[in-house]
Amino acid sequence: MKPPEVARAAVAGVQSPRVAIVVRGDRAALVERLHEALPDATLVALDANDGMDALHLALTAGRPWDLVLDVAAGNGAARRWPVLLHHLRRGGRLALRLPGEPGPVTSSVAQVHEAQAAGTEPPTPGRDLRDNPDRDLAALAASAADLAITDGWLAATNAVDALAKVPEADADAFLRARPEAGRTLTTVPHLRFTSRCVLRSSAPVRLPHEIDAPAVSVREYDDVTCLGRQAAYGAGFVLPETYRHPFKRRLRNVAFAEWAPRFVREPPPATARLEGPAYLLDSYVRGHFGHALTDQVGHLWGWRVALDRHPDLRALVFTKPGTGLATWELDLLAAGGVDADRVVVAHEPTAVDTLVASSPLFGMPAYVHPTIATTYAEVGTRLAGRATADGPSPRRLFCSRRPGKRSCHNATEVESLVAAHGFTVVFPEDHPLADQVRMVREADVVAGFAGSGMFQIAFAGGPKHVILVGSESYTASNEYLISSVVGHRLDLVLCRPDVPRTKRRFDNRSYQSDFTYEDAREGVFLREALASL
Secondary structure (H helix, E strand, C coil): HHEEEEEEEHCCCCCCEEEEEEEEECCHHHHHHHHCCCCCCEEEEEHHHHHHHHHHHHHCCCCCCEEECCCCCCHHHHHHHHHCCCCCCEEEEEEEEEECHHHHHHHHHHHHHHHHHHHCCCCCCCCCCCHHHHHHHHHHHHHEEEEEECCCEEEEEEEEEEEEEEEEHHHHHHHCCCCCCCCEEEEEEEEEEEECCCEEECCCCCCCEEEEECCCCEEEEEEEEEEEEEEEEEEECCHHHHCCCCCCCCCCCCCEEECCCCEECCCCCEEEEEEEEEEEECCCCCCCCHHHHHHCCCCCCHHHHHHCCCCCCCEECCCCCCCCCCCHHHHHHHCCCCHHHHHHEEECCCCCCCCCCCCEEECCEEEEEECCCHHHEEEEHHEEEEEEECCCCCCCEEEECCCCCCCEECCCHHHHHCCCCCCEEEEEHHHHHHHHHCCCHHEEEEEEEEHHHHHHHCCCCCCCCCCCEEECCCCCCCCHHHHHHHHCEEEEEHHHEEECCCCCCCCCHHHHCECCCCCCCCCCHHHHHHHHH
């Protein structure tokens, strides 16, 4: 069958259908014939030569689609057809003309048929332990109804409503292409800068001296739904601010059912509603001190922009039913300019009339934007001004860590060593947040075990000498990125973990492993650093 005939049959009975035509190069004559065959349709021609990123962006901006007609053929057809299928509304039709070498397409269709015959369970929200290919195949099997190859065409009906992920790098372009979804309020440009951190370590480390900070924006969206865990979506798309690591190749958030590399399954409609403008200050890891001081603080920069636009603005966060925010969380938000009476705590999926959200200035381990130095300074000054402790703070401060994840087996040995060099050992969690910040700001040297108990160095008010004791398998670069904009001198004391690192890109067992401080090994470096004070 010829393309006009295929298109006419696919949208029979659909009034004013929206049709995307995927071509390769200039196919003006074909588009004209399709206009004649579908006079009441909205036709949009897209060039497969532009690449999948551009095709995905254009299809996301043009949703919903009743038909995607792919006549581009080429070697990429087998990779392309699942993406095109997920872009259709539920009940929409896909028609893809087979390429000259149809083997990869027919093989992919056979895999889907096998998964459907086996009754493979589709993904659900939460953590799915299947590998990406297996989970994606299960989702595709659930989506691809009436999947068949006939007369030189692949045909299928989409059976599932999916949401398209909008990557952070494409978010502003997406809103320009789809202005009814929202708008960009302000943008801070990309900046490549040299780390201000003066770094030494007891063993080689791979930390970037030059840091690429991406462009970041504050954006406003209309009629969206927030799920908690930082997740939010609009009509047919997932907000880029949903993702804690917004520049990873595959974006993930367990609040959604992960459906494909570029898609999630659309959740049921929200049962709660928040009227008026709201600012998304939720966190992927809710209530965690370290994530609040890094991830959440990384979004505070857009609050003032949003508040100037919406004087009645409220900050939206989520907690479990029956729980609220801890005192330290409210103190942190207040120091960022968000007063407690403006904080709305939600416990279930919530529809929002107008949602303002910001790109993160802090994206561990990939980057930090130097603009965050202003946020650090403002938050630190306000917190220190609210300190309740009287009397002088120690000039040499050691922030210890109680047993748990990434514990030092012989922590008391380290504590005794630093105490002999004039350090006062404290457990930060025993003190109000404001007092923690005051101690850090008044100390000359801040040392401690790596992790969230050291993140207060962001609010130090200026460069400090920082000494960090941790496992060589703990590859989080939080303290280094903070030091890169504040200008700390950072001495890293790297110890052997119980679970050695493997060749895997990320090994969580090793990453969370306990460790032992060896005085004859990394202790040489630590004692030298202490003696030089």
